[in-house]
Amino acid sequence: MAWNEPGNNNQDPWGKKRPNNNNDLDDMIKKAGEKIGGIFGGGSGDGKKSDSSKPFIIIGLIVLVAFYVFKGFYTVKEAEKAVITRFGAYDRTVGPGLGWAPFLIDRVYKVDVNTQLKKEISGTILTKDKNIVDVDFTIVYRIDVPEDYLFNVNHQDKTIEQVAEAAIRQTVGQSLIDDVLKDNKTRIMDDTLVEMEKILEPYNMGVEIYEVNMTESKPPIDVRPAFDDVTSSISDKKRYVQEATAYQNDKLPKAEGQAARIINEAEAYKSQVVEKARGEVARFQQLLPEYELAPEVTRKRLYLETVERVLSSVSKVVIDTEGSSNLTYLPLDKIVNKNKSPKSNGGQNNE
Structure with missing residues (x-):
C-alpha cells in the first residue's frame, strides 16, 4: 500500500504522523474573524486582546482622517x-x-493669470509685390480665462504659435516689401494683432493678446547687398530733402522779410509822393486866382522862387552871357565863406 493512500492514518513513508494543514488554515481564519469582531465590539474570543487593540485602531483612523483633511x-x-x-x-x-x-x-x-507671456516667431514670407523677406515677431499675451485656457484647447503654446504664424503670413503677404522693411511696420503689427484676435475668437482659448512687435525685417541674405544699396540711396534722398528743406527754411524767411521791407518802402514812397503831389495841387489851386488876376507877375514870381530854391543847394554857378562866347563862373561857396569871415573876425576884434 502506498504511504499516501487512504487508510494509512495520515502517516508519512517513515511512519510518522503528518500535520493537518487544513486544520491550521481553519484556525487562522477563525482567529482573524475573532479580531475583526473584537474591533467592532462583537465576536468571541479573548476579550482582553480585543480591548487592547481598539486604541491603536482608533488612533490610526484619526491619523488617516487628519492626513486626508490636511492633504486637501x-x-x-x-x-x-x-x-x-x-x-x-x-x-x-x-x-x-x-x-x-x-x-x-x-x-x-x-x-x-498676471504674468505676460512671450512667443517669438520667425519666418520667410512672400510679399504682395513678389519679394521674399525674413521677419521676426514677438507675441506678448496673458491668460485671461484660466478654465478656457486649460480645457478648450490642447497644446496651448503650439496653438498660439500656429495662430501667430498664420496671422503674420496673412498681413505680410498683403504688404509691399518697402512697407515691411521700413515704411509701415506699425500698421503691419496692428493688423497682425487684429488678425490673431479674429482667428482665436472661435476657439474660446481664454488668452488676451497684448501686443505684436516686429523685432526685425530683412531681405534674404543672397539679395541683401542690393537691398542695402536701395536703402542707402533712399537714406541719401531723405538727407538731401532735409538739407534742401533746411536751406529753404533759412533763405525763404529772409527773402520774404526783404520783400516785405521793399514793399513797405515802396508804399511809404508812394504815400510821400502822392501827399506831396496833393500838396502841390492844393498850392497851385491857391495860386490860380492870383495867376488869373496877374499872370505875368505870378509867372515871374514862381520862376524866381524856383531859381532860388535850386541855387540854394549848389555851390557853383556858370552864367552864359547872351551874345558872347564867354562863360562866367561864380564860386558861390567861396564868396559866401569870404563874406562870413570878416564878420566873424570883426566880432572877435570888437570883443
Missing part, C-alpha cells in the same frame, strides 16, 4: 487663479488665498 488644503498665490475639477469635470475657479478641496475627489490646477 491648497494655497493660491496673488498672481494665480485655481481651476478645480470634481471627478474630472470642471467645477469652479477660485482666486488667491487658502482653500480646501477633497483629496482624490477634487483636483486643483493653478494658473498664472
Whole structure:
C-alpha cells in the first residue's frame, strides 16, 4: 500500500504522523474573524486582546482622517487663479488665498493669470509685390480665462504659435516689401494683432493678446547687398530733402522779410509822393486866382522862387552871357565863406 493512500492514518513513508494543514488554515481564519469582531465590539474570543487593540485602531483612523483633511488644503498665490475639477469635470475657479478641496475627489490646477507671456516667431514670407523677406515677431499675451485656457484647447503654446504664424503670413503677404522693411511696420503689427484676435475668437482659448512687435525685417541674405544699396540711396534722398528743406527754411524767411521791407518802402514812397503831389495841387489851386488876376507877375514870381530854391543847394554857378562866347563862373561857396569871415573876425576884434 502506498504511504499516501487512504487508510494509512495520515502517516508519512517513515511512519510518522503528518500535520493537518487544513486544520491550521481553519484556525487562522477563525482567529482573524475573532479580531475583526473584537474591533467592532462583537465576536468571541479573548476579550482582553480585543480591548487592547481598539486604541491603536482608533488612533490610526484619526491619523488617516487628519492626513486626508490636511492633504486637501491648497494655497493660491496673488498672481494665480485655481481651476478645480470634481471627478474630472470642471467645477469652479477660485482666486488667491487658502482653500480646501477633497483629496482624490477634487483636483486643483493653478494658473498664472498676471504674468505676460512671450512667443517669438520667425519666418520667410512672400510679399504682395513678389519679394521674399525674413521677419521676426514677438507675441506678448496673458491668460485671461484660466478654465478656457486649460480645457478648450490642447497644446496651448503650439496653438498660439500656429495662430501667430498664420496671422503674420496673412498681413505680410498683403504688404509691399518697402512697407515691411521700413515704411509701415506699425500698421503691419496692428493688423497682425487684429488678425490673431479674429482667428482665436472661435476657439474660446481664454488668452488676451497684448501686443505684436516686429523685432526685425530683412531681405534674404543672397539679395541683401542690393537691398542695402536701395536703402542707402533712399537714406541719401531723405538727407538731401532735409538739407534742401533746411536751406529753404533759412533763405525763404529772409527773402520774404526783404520783400516785405521793399514793399513797405515802396508804399511809404508812394504815400510821400502822392501827399506831396496833393500838396502841390492844393498850392497851385491857391495860386490860380492870383495867376488869373496877374499872370505875368505870378509867372515871374514862381520862376524866381524856383531859381532860388535850386541855387540854394549848389555851390557853383556858370552864367552864359547872351551874345558872347564867354562863360562866367561864380564860386558861390567861396564868396559866401569870404563874406562870413570878416564878420566873424570883426566880432572877435570888437570883443
